[in-house]
Amino acid sequence: MTSTLGIKKIQYPNGTNSITIDSSGSAAITTANITTANVTNATATGTITTPSINGSQIGGRRNIIINGAMQVAQRGTSQASISSAGYYTIDRFKINTNDAGVWTMSQETLSQSDTPFTEGFTKALKLDCTTSATPASNGTLQVQYSTEGQDLQQLCSGTASAKTLILSFWIKATKTGTNVLGGYQDDGGKSFGLTYTINSSNTWEYKTITIPANTANFIVNDATRGRIVTWYFSAGSNRTTGTLRSTWTAYATADEAPGQVNHADNTANNIHITGVQLEVGSQATAFEHRGFGEELALCQRYFSKINSIDVCTYYHTGGSAPTENFTYPQTMRAAPTCTLTRQAGDSYNLASINQRNITADSFNLYVVATSGNNTCAFGHNGNPATYTMEAEL
Amino acid sequence: MIFESVKWDYDKNAKRNINVIVVMDGIEKTVPMDEDNMHYAEILKQVAEGTLTIKDAD
Numbered sequence: 527m528t529s530t531l532g533i534k535k536i537q538y539p540n541g542t543n544s545i546t547i548d549s550s551g552s553a554a555i556t557t558a559n560i561t562t563a564n565v566t567n568a569t570a571t572g573t574i575t576t577p578s579i580n581g582s583q584i585g586g587r588r589n590i591i592i593n594g595a596m597q598v599a600q601r602g603t604s605q606a607s608i609s610s611a612g613y614y615t616i617d618r619f620k621i622n623t624n625d626a627g628v629w630t631m632s633q634e635t636l637s638q639s640d641t642p643f644t645e646g647f648t649k650a651l652k653l654d655c656t657t658s659a660t661p662a663s664n665g666t667l668q669v670q671y672s673t674e675g676q677d678l679q680q681l682c683s684g685t686a687s688a689k690t691l692i693l694s695f696w697i698k699a700t701k702t703g704t705n706v707l708g709g710y711q712d713d714g715g716k717s718f719g720l721t722y723t724i725n726s727s728n729t730w731e732y733k734t735i736t737i738p739a740n741t742a743n744f745i746v747n748d749a750t751r752g753r754i755v756t757w758y759f760s761a762g763s764n765r766t767t768g769t770l771r772s773t774w775t776a777y778a779t780a781d782e783a784p785g786q787v788n789h790a791d792n793t794a795n796n797i798h799i800t801g802v803q804l805e806v807g808s809q810a811t812a813f814e815h816r817g818f819g820e821e822l823a824l825c826q827r828y829f830s831k832i833n834s835i836d837v838c839t840y841y842h843t844g845g846s847a848p849t850e851n852f853t854y855p856q857t858m859r860a861a862p863t864c865t866l867t868r869q870a871g872d873s874y875n876l877a878s879i880n881q882r883n884i885t886a887d888s889f890n891l892y893v894v895a896t897s898g899n900n901t902c903a904f905g906h907n908g909n910p911a912t913y914t915m916e917a918e919l
Numbered sequence: 920m921i922f923e924s925v926k927w928d929y930d931k932n933a934k935r936n937i938n939v940i941v942v943m944d945g946i947e948k949t950v951p952m953d954e955d956n957m958h959y960a961e962i963l964k965q966v967a968e969g970t971l972t973i974k975d976a977d
Contacts (some may be wrong), residue, residue: 610921749955860955865948881938882930884951918957 580807581689582680589814590673590691592824593618594802596633596649600822600829601914604632606656613918616651617825618671620918625665626760627790628657634798641730642696642800646815650696650800653759659790666783667760667790669799672919674859675713675745675752680806683711684744691737693755694810698730698798703787706770707735708756714743716774721785728796734810740774749859751919755804758782759789759797826856828918835911836903837891838874843898853888854915861885862915872909875902886917920961922971929976939973 537544543557578584598617605614608629611622615631623629634652636643642650651669659665681689693707701724708719722733737755745752758765761783768780775781789795801813832852839848854862861884877894895902905911921943928938928949939950939962950958965971 861951861953863948863950863956863958865946867946880928881949884938884949884953916958917955 580805580809580811582806587814588803588805588811589816590677590804591618591671591802593821594695594800594804594813595647595815595821596651596800597818598822598825599633600825600831604630606630609657613829613916617829619651620670620672621653622668622670622756623666623760625659625662625762626667626788627655627659627661629667630654630656636800640698645696645801645813647696647800647813650698650798653789653797655790655793655795658793658795659760661760661762661788661790663762663764664779665760665762666758666765669757669759671755671802671804672751673753673755674749674919676747676749678745678752679747681739681745683740684714684742686741688739688741689806690739690808691804691806692734692808692810693737694732694734694801694803694805694813695799696730696732696801697724698728698796699724699759699789700727700795700797701787701789701791702727704785706758706761706783706786708758708782709737710754710756710777711740711743711745711774712751712753713745714740714774715777716740716743717777717781718772718774719770719781719783720772721770730798732801736808737804738773742774757799758786761786761788823856826854827859828916830855830858830862830915832913832915833910834905835913836905837893837911838901838903838906839893840901841875841893841895841898845898847892847894848902849882850891850893851888852891852913858886858915858917859919860917862917864889865914865916866911867914868904868911869909872906872911873902873904874906875900876904877902879904920958920965922962922965924974925962925971926974927976936976940976 535544535546546554596616599615600617602615608614608621608631610624613620615633621631632652634650636648636650704721704723706719706721710717720735722735764779765782766784768778770784771781789797803813837850841848864881875896877896880892882890882892893902923942925941927936928940930937941948941950952959954960
Protein backbone atom coordinates (compact mmCIF):
# COMPACT_ATOMS: atom_id res chain seq x y z
CA MET A 527 0.00 0.00 0.00
CA THR A 528 1.32 3.44 -0.89
CA SER A 529 0.26 6.39 1.23
CA THR A 530 0.73 10.07 0.64
CA LEU A 531 -0.24 11.09 4.16
CA GLY A 532 2.31 13.12 6.09
CA ILE A 533 2.64 10.80 9.08
CA LYS A 534 1.73 7.15 9.51
CA LYS A 535 1.58 5.67 12.98
CA ILE A 536 0.86 2.14 14.08
CA GLN A 537 0.19 1.93 17.80
CA TYR A 538 -0.34 -1.05 20.10
CA PRO A 539 -3.40 -0.77 22.33
CA ASN A 540 -1.22 -0.27 25.41
CA GLY A 541 -0.65 3.28 24.17
CA THR A 542 3.15 2.98 24.42
CA ASN A 543 4.49 0.67 21.74
CA SER A 544 4.34 2.24 18.27
CA ILE A 545 5.94 2.57 14.86
CA THR A 546 5.84 6.02 13.30
CA ILE A 547 6.98 7.09 9.83
CA ASP A 548 6.95 10.82 9.16
CA SER A 549 6.81 12.73 5.87
CA SER A 550 10.61 12.78 5.56
CA GLY A 551 10.77 9.02 5.65
CA SER A 552 12.26 8.81 9.15
CA ALA A 553 10.93 5.95 11.26
CA ALA A 554 10.60 5.81 15.04
CA ILE A 555 10.00 2.55 16.86
CA THR A 556 8.99 2.70 20.51
CA THR A 557 9.01 -0.70 22.19
CA ALA A 558 10.72 -2.64 24.97
CA ASN A 559 12.01 -5.38 22.64
CA ILE A 560 12.44 -5.93 18.95
CA THR A 561 12.42 -9.56 17.96
CA THR A 562 15.07 -9.93 15.31
CA ALA A 563 14.70 -13.60 14.46
CA ASN A 564 13.69 -12.83 10.91
CA VAL A 565 16.44 -10.33 10.22
CA THR A 566 19.27 -12.00 8.37
CA ASN A 567 21.25 -8.91 7.48
CA ALA A 568 20.85 -5.28 8.40
CA THR A 569 22.69 -2.32 6.94
CA ALA A 570 22.88 1.08 8.56
CA THR A 571 24.37 4.07 6.77
CA GLY A 572 24.10 6.32 9.83
CA THR A 573 24.87 6.14 13.54
CA ILE A 574 23.64 3.29 15.72
CA THR A 575 23.34 4.17 19.39
CA THR A 576 23.29 1.25 21.81
CA PRO A 577 24.93 0.52 25.16
CA SER A 578 26.16 -2.99 24.28
CA ILE A 579 26.27 -5.77 21.72
CA ASN A 580 25.63 -9.34 22.79
CA GLY A 581 25.47 -8.26 26.42
CA SER A 582 29.05 -7.09 26.44
CA GLN A 583 31.13 -4.17 25.28
CA ILE A 584 30.74 -3.02 21.68
CA GLY A 585 34.40 -2.97 20.73
CA GLY A 586 37.81 -3.34 22.27
CA ARG A 587 39.03 -6.69 23.46
CA ARG A 588 36.24 -9.25 23.51
CA ASN A 589 38.30 -12.44 23.32
CA ILE A 590 39.37 -13.67 26.76
CA ILE A 591 41.68 -16.25 25.16
CA ILE A 592 45.31 -15.26 24.56
CA ASN A 593 46.93 -16.68 21.43
CA GLY A 594 43.67 -18.14 20.12
CA ALA A 595 45.00 -17.92 16.57
CA MET A 596 47.98 -20.08 17.62
CA GLN A 597 50.48 -17.52 16.36
CA VAL A 598 52.95 -17.64 19.24
CA ALA A 599 55.08 -20.71 19.98
CA GLN A 600 58.01 -19.49 22.09
CA ARG A 601 58.99 -22.98 23.29
CA GLY A 602 59.35 -24.25 19.73
CA THR A 603 57.16 -25.31 16.85
CA SER A 604 57.21 -29.06 17.38
CA GLN A 605 57.56 -31.48 20.30
CA ALA A 606 57.51 -35.24 19.81
CA SER A 607 56.97 -38.09 22.30
CA ILE A 608 54.42 -36.33 24.52
CA SER A 609 52.88 -38.69 27.06
CA SER A 610 52.64 -36.48 30.16
CA ALA A 611 51.18 -33.09 30.99
CA GLY A 612 52.94 -29.87 30.15
CA TYR A 613 53.23 -26.77 28.02
CA TYR A 614 55.07 -27.79 24.88
CA THR A 615 54.75 -25.64 21.77
CA ILE A 616 51.84 -23.22 21.31
CA ASP A 617 51.84 -20.63 24.10
CA ARG A 618 49.04 -20.75 26.70
CA PHE A 619 47.66 -24.13 25.49
CA LYS A 620 48.57 -26.98 27.81
CA ILE A 621 48.50 -30.66 26.94
CA ASN A 622 47.13 -32.57 29.90
CA THR A 623 47.67 -36.26 29.24
CA ASN A 624 48.57 -39.55 30.81
CA ASP A 625 48.14 -43.15 29.70
CA ALA A 626 46.43 -42.21 26.43
CA GLY A 627 48.98 -42.81 23.72
CA VAL A 628 51.98 -40.78 22.61
CA TRP A 629 51.60 -37.55 20.68
CA THR A 630 53.52 -34.99 18.70
CA MET A 631 52.35 -31.43 19.23
CA SER A 632 53.20 -28.82 16.64
CA GLN A 633 52.37 -25.37 15.37
CA GLU A 634 50.95 -26.09 11.95
CA THR A 635 51.12 -23.61 9.10
CA LEU A 636 47.80 -23.42 7.26
CA SER A 637 47.39 -22.97 3.54
CA GLN A 638 44.63 -21.81 1.22
CA SER A 639 43.15 -25.32 1.21
CA ASP A 640 42.38 -24.98 4.93
CA THR A 641 39.01 -23.33 5.52
CA PRO A 642 40.18 -21.23 8.51
CA PHE A 643 42.82 -19.71 6.22
CA THR A 644 39.99 -17.91 4.43
CA GLU A 645 39.04 -16.41 7.82
CA GLY A 646 42.55 -15.08 8.32
CA PHE A 647 44.10 -17.91 10.32
CA THR A 648 47.59 -18.94 9.27
CA LYS A 649 48.50 -21.22 12.20
CA ALA A 650 46.88 -24.09 14.08
CA LEU A 651 47.65 -26.34 17.02
CA LYS A 652 48.19 -29.88 15.74
CA LEU A 653 48.27 -33.14 17.68
CA ASP A 654 49.53 -36.21 15.85
CA CYS A 655 49.05 -39.62 17.44
CA THR A 656 52.32 -41.56 17.15
CA THR A 657 51.51 -44.42 19.52
CA SER A 658 47.91 -45.52 19.77
CA ALA A 659 46.21 -46.66 22.96
CA THR A 660 43.01 -47.48 24.70
CA PRO A 661 43.23 -45.07 27.61
CA ALA A 662 43.89 -46.57 31.02
CA SER A 663 41.07 -46.15 33.53
CA ASN A 664 42.46 -42.78 34.62
CA GLY A 665 44.03 -42.00 31.24
CA THR A 666 43.22 -38.90 29.28
CA LEU A 667 44.22 -36.58 26.47
CA GLN A 668 43.13 -32.98 26.87
CA VAL A 669 43.99 -29.55 25.57
CA GLN A 670 43.54 -27.00 28.33
CA TYR A 671 43.40 -23.24 28.55
CA SER A 672 43.57 -21.54 31.97
CA THR A 673 42.63 -17.98 32.81
CA GLU A 674 43.56 -15.87 35.82
CA GLY A 675 40.74 -15.07 38.21
CA GLN A 676 41.34 -11.34 37.91
CA ASP A 677 40.72 -11.58 34.17
CA LEU A 678 37.27 -13.12 34.69
CA GLN A 679 35.67 -10.58 36.99
CA GLN A 680 33.48 -9.29 34.15
CA LEU A 681 31.57 -12.60 34.36
CA CYS A 682 30.08 -11.53 37.74
CA SER A 683 30.37 -15.17 38.76
CA GLY A 684 28.68 -15.94 42.06
CA THR A 685 26.01 -13.28 41.62
CA ALA A 686 22.54 -13.15 40.14
CA SER A 687 24.10 -11.15 37.28
CA ALA A 688 26.51 -13.93 36.30
CA LYS A 689 27.18 -14.01 32.57
CA THR A 690 27.15 -16.82 30.07
CA LEU A 691 30.13 -17.22 27.79
CA ILE A 692 30.35 -18.48 24.27
CA LEU A 693 33.35 -20.42 23.05
CA SER A 694 33.99 -20.63 19.32
CA PHE A 695 36.77 -22.49 17.53
CA TRP A 696 37.77 -24.27 14.34
CA ILE A 697 38.58 -27.97 14.62
CA LYS A 698 39.62 -30.71 12.21
CA ALA A 699 40.11 -34.30 13.31
CA THR A 700 40.52 -37.69 11.73
CA LYS A 701 38.21 -39.28 14.29
CA THR A 702 34.54 -38.33 14.03
CA GLY A 703 31.92 -38.49 16.75
CA THR A 704 31.05 -37.00 20.12
CA ASN A 705 33.53 -34.83 21.98
CA VAL A 706 33.33 -33.18 25.36
CA LEU A 707 34.16 -29.57 26.09
CA GLY A 708 34.56 -29.18 29.82
CA GLY A 709 35.14 -26.38 32.25
CA TYR A 710 36.37 -26.13 35.82
CA GLN A 711 36.17 -23.24 38.26
CA ASP A 712 38.69 -23.45 41.07
CA ASP A 713 36.71 -21.26 43.45
CA GLY A 714 33.82 -23.49 44.39
CA GLY A 715 35.30 -26.61 42.80
CA LYS A 716 32.59 -26.72 40.15
CA SER A 717 32.69 -28.14 36.63
CA PHE A 718 30.49 -28.62 33.60
CA GLY A 719 30.65 -30.74 30.44
CA LEU A 720 29.01 -30.12 27.08
CA THR A 721 29.27 -32.07 23.87
CA TYR A 722 29.86 -31.21 20.25
CA THR A 723 30.17 -33.48 17.24
CA ILE A 724 32.95 -33.79 14.71
CA ASN A 725 30.85 -34.71 11.69
CA SER A 726 33.38 -35.33 8.92
CA SER A 727 36.85 -36.84 9.06
CA ASN A 728 39.77 -34.52 8.31
CA THR A 729 37.47 -31.60 7.55
CA TRP A 730 37.60 -28.20 9.20
CA GLU A 731 34.43 -27.48 11.17
CA TYR A 732 33.43 -24.36 13.10
CA LYS A 733 31.97 -24.99 16.56
CA THR A 734 30.26 -22.75 19.08
CA ILE A 735 29.46 -23.81 22.63
CA THR A 736 27.55 -21.74 25.18
CA ILE A 737 29.08 -21.98 28.63
CA PRO A 738 26.52 -21.52 31.41
CA ALA A 739 26.70 -18.77 33.98
CA ASN A 740 27.76 -19.70 37.50
CA THR A 741 25.51 -17.81 39.89
CA ALA A 742 26.72 -19.72 42.95
CA ASN A 743 30.49 -19.22 43.20
CA PHE A 744 32.63 -16.09 43.14
CA ILE A 745 35.95 -16.10 41.35
CA VAL A 746 38.72 -14.70 43.54
CA ASN A 747 40.11 -11.49 42.07
CA ASP A 748 43.80 -12.35 41.94
CA ALA A 749 46.51 -13.82 39.73
CA THR A 750 45.72 -17.43 40.55
CA ARG A 751 43.73 -19.69 38.25
CA GLY A 752 40.07 -18.81 37.92
CA ARG A 753 38.81 -21.25 35.33
CA ILE A 754 40.00 -23.92 32.91
CA VAL A 755 38.48 -24.71 29.52
CA THR A 756 39.20 -28.31 28.51
CA TRP A 757 38.89 -30.03 25.15
CA TYR A 758 38.75 -33.78 25.84
CA PHE A 759 40.07 -36.14 23.16
CA SER A 760 40.50 -39.34 25.13
CA ALA A 761 39.15 -40.37 28.52
CA GLY A 762 39.43 -43.62 30.47
CA SER A 763 36.60 -45.30 32.31
CA ASN A 764 37.20 -43.40 35.57
CA ARG A 765 36.31 -40.22 33.70
CA THR A 766 33.33 -41.48 31.71
CA THR A 767 31.10 -43.53 34.01
CA GLY A 768 29.23 -40.58 35.54
CA THR A 769 26.84 -38.03 34.11
CA LEU A 770 27.71 -35.13 31.88
CA ARG A 771 26.81 -31.91 33.72
CA SER A 772 25.37 -29.16 31.56
CA THR A 773 25.41 -26.69 34.46
CA TRP A 774 28.06 -25.87 37.06
CA THR A 775 28.08 -28.85 39.42
CA ALA A 776 30.43 -30.04 42.18
CA TYR A 777 33.35 -31.67 40.37
CA ALA A 778 33.48 -35.44 40.13
CA THR A 779 36.06 -37.31 38.07
CA ALA A 780 33.42 -39.70 36.69
CA ASP A 781 31.45 -36.74 35.28
CA GLU A 782 34.33 -35.37 33.23
CA ALA A 783 33.74 -36.85 29.80
CA PRO A 784 30.98 -39.45 29.37
CA GLY A 785 30.54 -40.25 25.69
CA GLN A 786 33.97 -39.01 24.62
CA VAL A 787 35.35 -40.78 21.52
CA ASN A 788 38.94 -41.98 21.70
CA HIS A 789 41.19 -40.02 19.34
CA ALA A 790 44.13 -42.11 20.57
CA ASP A 791 42.92 -45.34 18.97
CA ASN A 792 44.93 -45.08 15.75
CA THR A 793 48.29 -43.63 14.76
CA ALA A 794 46.60 -42.17 11.67
CA ASN A 795 44.66 -39.79 13.92
CA ASN A 796 45.37 -36.08 13.97
CA ILE A 797 43.65 -33.17 15.71
CA HIS A 798 43.91 -29.54 14.57
CA ILE A 799 42.50 -26.50 16.41
CA THR A 800 42.62 -22.77 15.73
CA GLY A 801 40.56 -19.61 16.05
CA VAL A 802 39.69 -20.10 19.70
CA GLN A 803 37.56 -17.27 21.04
CA LEU A 804 35.85 -17.05 24.44
CA GLU A 805 33.58 -14.07 24.92
CA VAL A 806 30.74 -12.87 27.10
CA GLY A 807 27.27 -13.47 25.72
CA SER A 808 25.48 -16.17 23.80
CA GLN A 809 26.26 -15.09 20.24
CA ALA A 810 29.69 -15.91 18.84
CA THR A 811 31.14 -12.96 16.98
CA ALA A 812 33.84 -12.78 14.35
CA PHE A 813 37.29 -13.73 15.66
CA GLU A 814 39.24 -10.85 17.11
CA HIS A 815 42.53 -10.95 15.24
CA ARG A 816 45.33 -9.29 17.16
CA GLY A 817 48.80 -8.31 16.00
CA PHE A 818 51.65 -10.75 16.62
CA GLY A 819 53.52 -8.31 18.85
CA GLU A 820 50.47 -7.71 21.03
CA GLU A 821 49.78 -11.43 21.30
CA LEU A 822 53.42 -12.17 22.13
CA ALA A 823 53.43 -9.57 24.89
CA LEU A 824 50.32 -11.13 26.41
CA CYS A 825 51.93 -14.58 26.29
CA GLN A 826 55.10 -13.27 27.95
CA ARG A 827 53.20 -12.79 31.19
CA TYR A 828 53.29 -16.60 31.45
CA PHE A 829 56.43 -17.62 29.57
CA SER A 830 59.35 -15.67 28.17
CA LYS A 831 62.89 -16.11 26.96
CA ILE A 832 66.08 -14.14 27.06
CA ASN A 833 68.36 -15.27 24.25
CA SER A 834 71.94 -14.49 23.36
CA ILE A 835 73.23 -14.30 26.93
CA ASP A 836 76.98 -13.73 27.14
CA VAL A 837 78.20 -12.85 30.62
CA CYS A 838 81.84 -11.97 31.15
CA THR A 839 82.77 -10.42 34.47
CA TYR A 840 85.69 -10.03 36.86
CA TYR A 841 86.06 -11.49 40.32
CA HIS A 842 88.31 -9.90 42.91
CA THR A 843 89.70 -12.32 45.45
CA GLY A 844 87.87 -11.77 48.75
CA GLY A 845 85.19 -9.62 47.12
CA SER A 846 81.52 -10.33 46.51
CA ALA A 847 80.46 -12.56 43.66
CA PRO A 848 79.78 -10.54 40.51
CA THR A 849 76.07 -10.05 39.81
CA GLU A 850 74.06 -9.37 36.72
CA ASN A 851 70.43 -8.26 36.66
CA PHE A 852 68.01 -9.71 34.14
CA THR A 853 64.70 -7.99 33.51
CA TYR A 854 61.94 -9.90 31.73
CA PRO A 855 60.21 -8.57 28.60
CA GLN A 856 56.95 -8.29 30.61
CA THR A 857 55.99 -8.39 34.26
CA MET A 858 55.08 -12.01 34.82
CA ARG A 859 52.07 -13.48 36.57
CA ALA A 860 54.19 -14.70 39.49
CA ALA A 861 57.86 -15.17 40.30
CA PRO A 862 58.83 -17.55 37.49
CA THR A 863 60.70 -20.81 37.38
CA CYS A 864 64.02 -20.05 35.69
CA THR A 865 65.87 -22.43 33.39
CA LEU A 866 69.33 -21.74 32.03
CA THR A 867 70.35 -23.55 28.86
CA ARG A 868 74.01 -23.44 28.00
CA GLN A 869 76.20 -24.82 25.23
CA ALA A 870 79.38 -26.84 25.53
CA GLY A 871 82.56 -24.83 25.72
CA ASP A 872 80.79 -21.62 26.71
CA SER A 873 82.57 -20.89 30.01
CA TYR A 874 85.83 -19.68 31.46
CA ASN A 875 86.98 -19.84 35.09
CA LEU A 876 83.40 -20.58 36.13
CA ALA A 877 82.51 -22.36 39.39
CA SER A 878 78.75 -21.84 39.59
CA ILE A 879 75.80 -19.69 38.51
CA ASN A 880 72.97 -18.96 40.95
CA GLN A 881 69.69 -17.10 40.59
CA ARG A 882 68.84 -14.77 43.46
CA ASN A 883 65.90 -12.46 44.22
CA ILE A 884 63.60 -13.97 41.62
CA THR A 885 60.54 -11.73 41.38
CA ALA A 886 57.79 -11.26 38.81
CA ASP A 887 59.89 -8.53 37.16
CA SER A 888 63.51 -9.68 37.26
CA PHE A 889 66.20 -11.73 38.97
CA ASN A 890 69.84 -11.37 39.90
CA LEU A 891 72.51 -13.70 38.67
CA TYR A 892 75.43 -14.50 40.97
CA VAL A 893 78.46 -15.71 39.06
CA VAL A 894 81.07 -17.54 41.14
CA ALA A 895 84.58 -17.89 39.72
CA THR A 896 86.94 -20.79 40.22
CA SER A 897 89.84 -18.47 40.96
CA GLY A 898 90.01 -14.82 42.02
CA ASN A 899 91.56 -11.76 40.41
CA ASN A 900 90.48 -13.11 37.08
CA THR A 901 87.64 -12.88 34.62
CA CYS A 902 84.96 -15.52 34.55
CA ALA A 903 82.40 -16.07 31.85
CA PHE A 904 79.59 -18.21 30.46
CA GLY A 905 77.57 -18.00 27.27
CA HIS A 906 80.93 -16.96 25.91
CA ASN A 907 83.20 -17.99 23.04
CA GLY A 908 80.41 -17.69 20.48
CA ASN A 909 78.16 -20.05 22.47
CA PRO A 910 75.39 -17.83 23.88
CA ALA A 911 73.12 -19.13 26.62
CA THR A 912 69.34 -18.82 27.00
CA TYR A 913 67.15 -18.21 30.03
CA THR A 914 63.50 -19.21 30.02
CA MET A 915 61.07 -17.98 32.63
CA GLU A 916 57.81 -19.80 33.30
CA ALA A 917 54.87 -18.55 35.37
CA GLU A 918 52.05 -20.57 33.87
CA LEU A 919 48.83 -21.32 35.68
CA MET B 920 54.15 -33.30 37.66
CA ILE B 921 57.25 -35.44 38.08
CA PHE B 922 60.33 -34.10 39.88
CA GLU B 923 63.42 -36.23 39.36
CA SER B 924 65.27 -34.44 42.12
CA VAL B 925 64.45 -31.60 44.51
CA LYS B 926 66.83 -29.74 46.81
CA TRP B 927 66.98 -26.41 48.58
CA ASP B 928 69.03 -23.52 47.17
CA TYR B 929 70.78 -22.03 50.25
CA ASP B 930 72.06 -18.46 50.19
CA LYS B 931 75.11 -18.30 52.44
CA ASN B 932 74.92 -14.52 52.67
CA ALA B 933 71.23 -14.41 53.57
CA LYS B 934 71.69 -17.60 55.61
CA ARG B 935 68.41 -19.10 54.45
CA ASN B 936 66.92 -21.18 51.69
CA ILE B 937 65.80 -18.90 48.88
CA ASN B 938 64.84 -21.21 45.99
CA VAL B 939 64.27 -24.87 45.22
CA ILE B 940 66.45 -26.52 42.59
CA VAL B 941 64.53 -29.22 40.71
CA VAL B 942 65.28 -31.52 37.82
CA MET B 943 62.41 -32.24 35.43
CA ASP B 944 62.84 -34.26 32.23
CA GLY B 945 66.58 -34.12 32.87
CA ILE B 946 66.62 -30.32 32.97
CA GLU B 947 67.62 -28.32 36.05
CA LYS B 948 65.29 -25.47 36.99
CA THR B 949 65.33 -22.87 39.72
CA VAL B 950 61.96 -22.53 41.43
CA PRO B 951 61.34 -19.45 43.59
CA MET B 952 59.49 -19.85 46.88
CA ASP B 953 56.34 -18.18 45.57
CA GLU B 954 53.13 -20.11 46.23
CA ASP B 955 51.66 -18.68 43.02
CA ASN B 956 54.46 -20.40 41.07
CA MET B 957 52.93 -23.61 39.75
CA HIS B 958 56.08 -25.67 40.33
CA TYR B 959 56.49 -24.47 43.93
CA ALA B 960 52.79 -25.02 44.58
CA GLU B 961 53.12 -28.57 43.28
CA ILE B 962 56.24 -29.17 45.41
CA LEU B 963 54.36 -28.03 48.52
CA LYS B 964 51.42 -30.25 47.57
CA GLN B 965 53.58 -33.34 47.09
CA VAL B 966 55.48 -32.63 50.32
CA ALA B 967 52.18 -32.31 52.20
CA GLU B 968 51.01 -35.59 50.70
CA GLY B 969 54.22 -37.22 51.88
CA THR B 970 55.33 -38.22 48.39
CA LEU B 971 58.21 -35.76 48.09
CA THR B 972 61.09 -34.65 50.31
CA ILE B 973 63.19 -31.58 49.62
CA LYS B 974 66.83 -32.41 50.17
CA ASP B 975 69.24 -30.06 51.87
CA ALA B 976 71.42 -27.84 49.71
CA ASP B 977 74.81 -29.14 48.63
